[in-house]
Structures are given as structure tokens and as C-alpha cells.
Amino acid sequence: MKALIIERSGEPSEVVHWRDLPEPTPGPAEVRVRMLLAPVHPSDLHVIRGRFARQRQPELPATPGSEGVGIIDAVGSDVPRTRVGERVVLFDVPGTWREQVISPADRAIPVPVAISDEDAAQALINPMTAWAMTMCEHRLKRGDWLVQSAAGSTVGRLVLQIAKAEGFRTINLVRREAQVAEIQALGGDVVLCTADECWTEQLKAATGDNGIESAIDCVAGRTGAVLARQLATNGCLLVYGALSSHRQTDAAAFEMPVFAPALVYSAAEVRGWFIFSWLAGKGVMEGSQTLRSLLDRMADGTLKPPAAQRYSLDRALEAFAAAESAAHDAKPLLAFTEH
């Protein structure tokens, strides 16, 4: 069985290697999943560089990868044999960049037939992030407004789909002028480009006298600071990424200065948000139930992860480069079988 392995932290192109490992055997309450596809997320590359959340950094050597789709090909003694052959997505089972993954049986969630392998491979992290922040944290209702940065990101595009289905409205920030029309076409009610030097005034005008009630930000730096400063009374900004510090080693680039008087007088909240902390708070039963309902939405077409590009295993380094390239429009997926 082939597995991608890191033995030390560092640049993905230097430290990720293929290894041949013995075929794993599932324990009594486990299943073995023959992987079909697993995405390369920016966060996977953070793990490889040793820069991800401490509690999520694996002990080395380890296999990276945070989600994926595959077929159950063996089950433990306590798991019904009828599950062999089931196509499943893995619910928070780290280490998916390998041909065979051992998973607790209750974390291998069946995938409806209507969903493609490419979509199923991306069903957990970004759809769940978009759904949890908008519907569970901000509790947005029909007619409410949400401000989001990096609207062209995978999460941003999923938020736009949820907005369309649930009826909330969006003010979207992108960093490239060329993306404005694209995000408008996807249903963004207001789209502002942060390359425009007037964007902070435009944002103020778009949110009206009260300021921003609900926002999500994965850019941080100056963008996040502006959103925090424009929060309404009792407004809330969830910070879920720091793309402006991406690949930086300069500690100053990780800062997101908060203008204290605005925060004090608005009594607003700027809060970090992390899917794995949120999932841990929910537990396997509730979290996997949410994943099943997202899969149902994907099956009925209301939720569609962005286009994906398959990379065979010998092209893994190209997949890593694609995951970080500017202006990519397809999620790179590692493909474990020939298509």
C-alpha cells in the first residue's frame, strides 16, 4: 500500500515522499477504506510546514490529508459485512493521503449515488465551514446581510450558494478586479475589490449607518482589521483564516490590528473560528448528522463544491503548487486510482 509520508516539517515539495507500507487491518469497530480521491487544502500544507493548530499537528512520521472519499474494502468483527463496497467520506479522520485508510466505522459516512467522487472528496471541510459559520454561528435568516472576504475562495463560493438557498444577502470582498463580475454572477449582492483604494468607504456605504452585523474573514491582516473596525453594535466577525500571512515567516505579517475604541463602543465580537474545535464541541453523532445533511444538499444540487482537478500520485508536487497558486479555479485532488 502506497502512502504519502512526512518525516519532518518543511516545504511540501521537499519533505513529502511516497512510501510502501504494509496493508492495514481494521480493528473490531473499524473499517478499511480504499481511497479514491483526497483534496489538497491550504491547511494540509500548513500541517506539512508544522504551522497548523498545535492540537492538529500529527506526531511524525505521519500521512497528511484531512478528508477524502473511498470504498470500504474490509470491516472489523463488530461492523456489518454489508458495509463492504460502500462509498464513503471520512468524517474527521486525518491522514487520507494514502491508498488505504483505517477509520472508526461511525466516521465513514455513506455518500448518495447522485454525488460525484470529485464533489464527495471535498464534502467535509469547506462545505461544513461555510454552513456552520453562516447558519449555526451567525444564524443568518432570510434578508440578513453577511460580509465575507476572499469571496472567490472555495468557502466563499459555498457561502454564496447557501445564501441563495437560505435567502440571506452578501457583501463580498475579492482582491482582483477580474473576479468582481464572476462573484456577481454567482449571486453576490455587493462585490468590492480590495485593490480599489476606496474599498473601505465603499464597504461603509454598503453596510449603512449601523455597520457590519455579521462577517466572516479568512484574509486577516488589513482586510480583517477593516472589518473589525466597521462592526455594528453587538456585531460579530468570525476570523477563520489568515491568507494575508500565507507562507510568511515574518511574525508581524500574522498581526491583525484591532482598533480598540471602535470595538469597545460597539461592544462587538471578533472571534477565531476553527472547524475542528467546532466539530469537537458537537461530537461525532451531531457532527456526522450535519455532514449527512450537507451530502443531501449536494445530492439535490443546492450545494456544489467547486470544480476539481485530479492529479495522479506521481504528480503530487504539481497538486501542492496548484493549491497555493494565485487565481486557481479548481481544487486539486490526489487521485489514488486510474480514472
Ligand SMILES: NC(=O)c1ccc[n+]([C@@H]2O[C@H](COP(=O)([O-])OP(=O)(O)OC[C@H]3O[C@@H](n4cnc5c(N)ncnc54)[C@H](OP(=O)(O)O)[C@@H]3O)[C@@H](O)[C@H]2O)c1
Ligand atoms: N478555520 C477553519 O476551520 C477553516 C476551514 C476551511 C478553510 N479555512 C481557511 O479558509 C481559507 C480559504 O480556504 P479555501 O480552501 O476556500 O481556499 P482556496 O479555495 O484555495 O481559495 C483561496 C482564495 O483566497 C484568495 N486569497 C489568497 N491570498 C489572499 C490574500 N493575501 N488576500 C486576499 N485574498 C487572498 C484567493 O484569491 P485569488 O483568486 O485572487 O488567488 C482565493 O480566492 C484558507 O485560509 C483556509 O485555511 C479555514
